[in-house]
Amino acid sequence: MFSTKRLVAGLALATSAALALAGCSGSSAPASSYDPDEEVTLNFTWWGNDDRAARYQKLIDAFNVEHPNITINGQFTDFAAYWEKRQTEAAGGGLPDVWQFSDSYLRQYAEPGYVLDLGTVSDYIDFSTFDDSLLGTGQLGGTQYSLPTGYSAWANFVNDDVIAANGLTEPEGGTTFDEFYDWMAQTTDATGGAVYGGTDVTQRIQTFELALRAEGKNLYTDDGKLGFTEDELTAFWESGQTLRDGVAIPQSTLEEISPKSGFGAGLTATETSWSNFLGGYLADSGASSISMIAPPTAKVGSKDLYRQAGLQMAISANTEHPEAAALFLDFVVNSPEAGEIFGTTLGYPASSSKLAGAVLEGADKQVADYLDSVADRIGDAPPVPVVGYGSLEQKFWDLGKALGLGALTIDEAVKQFFAEADVVLQG
Amino acid sequence: MAMESNAVIELGEAVETAPRAADDRRAGGAPRRGSMLRRRENAAGYLFLSPWLLGFFALTAGPMLFSLYLAFTNYNIFSPPKWIGLGNFERMLQDDVWWDSVRITLIYVLVGTPIKLAADIGVAMLLNFRSRGTGFFRSAFYAPSLIGASVSIAIVWRAMFSTGGPVDSSLSLFGIDIGGWVGVPALILPMMILLAVWQFGAPMVIFLAGLKQVPQELYEAASVDGAGPFRKFGSVTLPMLSPVIFFNLLLEMIHAFQIFASAYIIGSGTGGPAGATNFYTVYLYTRAFTNAQMGYASAMAWALLIVVALIAFIMFRTSNSWVHYAGDNR
């Protein structure tokens, strides 16, 4: 009895192995159905550092336990080079089968048809684990092109060590900008400039976005244009003048310690950024404790925050193995294993099944708690970013820095930004 | 032939007047035998030259022509090029950032190169003080040019010029308290020039070789006439070195126009604090590969080519008046 079972099992195993080895693609059905026996190789790319690379390797290994026939050829570059490479691959027809994507580029890649409509492989992906607003971050014109791995929200980070060491008071979250600037000024004065209250927050386009959203507006419109005027931008940058006049850390200092940030170097008490930067800040600054509070707001009570699903996963429209690619994509965004391996390093898990697998401890838990704490300030998702948003965001920041260095007047900076926007949006 | 028929002169002549294949005339013999020989020589010549010819057409001339075409188009890689005539050039002239990059690059080339060459001559003269025992110093001085072109040094250079760094500390000793240079846009260009000057390298060696060739008799004659060291430098050394100076000046200028790696690294690829490291190449690269505006970038490249050609032309034309080729009566 025992041996018969084993014999049968052994035969079954041998048969399927033989079939797999023979490499026959099984059915003569059209390529639209997935064949678990077919040997497939997928190209997969992402950007990031060592830590992320190690995690992806673990994920690929876990995937291969369930799908040994799919070989994942993983490659990565540093962020700066990533999109340049993808661009040229897009034109040459060589985009990777599955690739780490960003909502900033959704319009740019989806409109010309470089990204696969995930609806065509919906059999292999579970969409139910995402709520609508998060699904929306990967949609354009109603078509689902990518799925978020996680999301973050804008936050204000406070270096508790620095606060304690200098006998300062912790700032309150969610105050108005003016109140926060006052706190920053007090902090800078109290330490005589050894520690600054923070950086010039008007350098970041996200701060401008908060100000606009508090009024119910957005950075850009649904049809891909800018959603604000030169006057609004001018007023915004003027509001930051007090910070540049000695309250915030001088830009020239920041230039010297770059690419470390002022916060990372322990020279400022606060800094605003995306919630998933917590891990990086802890490592850079060596601080034992960093708190996250809600960023200042232009109008208390407004729903100016939103869930930014910057990191997404997409499939190239030219892939030869859409089903296999879809299986892998689903694994990356949805599997509990992904949650366990990545925690919040790809953003706070957007998928409920991924979240279920995530073990939220330490910094991850802190991020999760923060997101809970600002839940009632979270408003509707903004429209899909304009084409070239990435370079506009960088230009905004560069101009903000130039203002901090006194190299430009506000009028000149506004003029340059809009000139750049013209070029980018028409190109 | 006199010692002065050196390669420097030949290069100058080569560019000004294509050297005649005067040897052709020497392919003597009876016409029939000569023409067969000539045909075989031609075949051999082109055979040996074929790799270079292939490289020239496929990788130089071809691309040049194509980039000329692109300069009149809008091309973003995603879609085929769109002809827009002079649109790119019009845009260039109205582009503040373009003007800035031109300004920065021109200052770097026109101011930085003479400073660099002056430093090179100075160091060469120091090395020329003695004939022995300079090997160690020569190697030491040559080292920066080896590593200067590398990415690593850009990272280090920033540290040199930061607040409290070596440069700042040294200047403070003299009572000059500027603080760090890295965060001050106006000081970035001087910093980059210093980086170029620091890389004594080939020009220094060439000047050294040139210095050694100045006939001692000339110095002696000048001494007899009562000339002091400065007079000797002005009347003997400089004129004798002038072909070498010309040569180095021209080529170092071309080299300076092409600065990329150090500017890119020091500016973290964004053009540096307030656009201060946005040299022409960096801006071109950004437009071409980060913003995918290849038409515009090609227009920029051709604008540069025209400027470089102009500068080279001017230099050659004026060289007759100040470059002294010993051994001829120009």
Next chain:
Amino acid sequence: MTAANLETITAVLPKGVKPPRRRYGKRRAWQTVIWVIVMLALTAIILYPLAWMISASFKPTAEFGANQGFFPHNPTIDNYFKVAEGAGGVPLWQFFANSFILAIGSVIGTVMSASLAAYAFARIRFKGSGVWFAVMIGTLLLPFHVLIIPQYMLYRGLGLVDTFVPLLLGKFLATEAFFVFLVVQFIRALPRDMDEAARIDGCGHWRIYWSIILPLVKPALVTASIFAFIWSWNDFLGPLLYLNSTEMYPLPLALRVFNDQTSTSDYGATVAVSVLALLPILIFFIIFQRFLVEGVSTQGLKG
């Protein structure tokens, strides 16, 4: 990539004749002493950045930014251990290997193609040689900017992006005019007696090139090789343009991986890798530098 590389010109200046005897004996001792002091001071200043970098490689990452001085507060060799692990899943030796492959490939390509073209220009009388020579010299003055975009498109169209081919092909096709010029000048200075003797014996151009000229131009080839190697080792723009996959990165690009801005930047590792990346070049230079000097000195002139 086609930037005028001035270093190669060092070899074109003839020396040949010994410099006229200089009356160094007359230099007074005190002048020499001052000279030595000045030279030592200059050397210290000039080499300081290099020394600083080596010293900084022993600083832990957290110290950067706070401690700009020369000596680390907490010296450590951890940076080197971290670097040895490589970056992004690619081991360190691979970055070195990539750099070596590219550099050696450049040397071989350059030597082969430049000597062929130079022989043609210098020793073969063929129609149009003057024109082509002038054209070649003209390419020295060409800014590479006009070439990079179309070259990039060409290689992309051929599917050669993310391979070493774009970085090496040009070397095998003598696109670096300087090297050609260098060898041309050297050959021109060689006496033609042996050529003519070989001709009379019935040798064709190939035999003359291979058996006579090539061995004689070794000094020029050595000089060219040295510079081809160094320049390829330090090349940043080429690899930046053409290489996507981290495992193909040579050292200049690998440095960027250690310095990724979206995460914590590992300064200590970056500097350690920088030091390691410079070592081969420095060693190379120290070994071969006397050949450089010979290259400058032995360019025959004759006529």
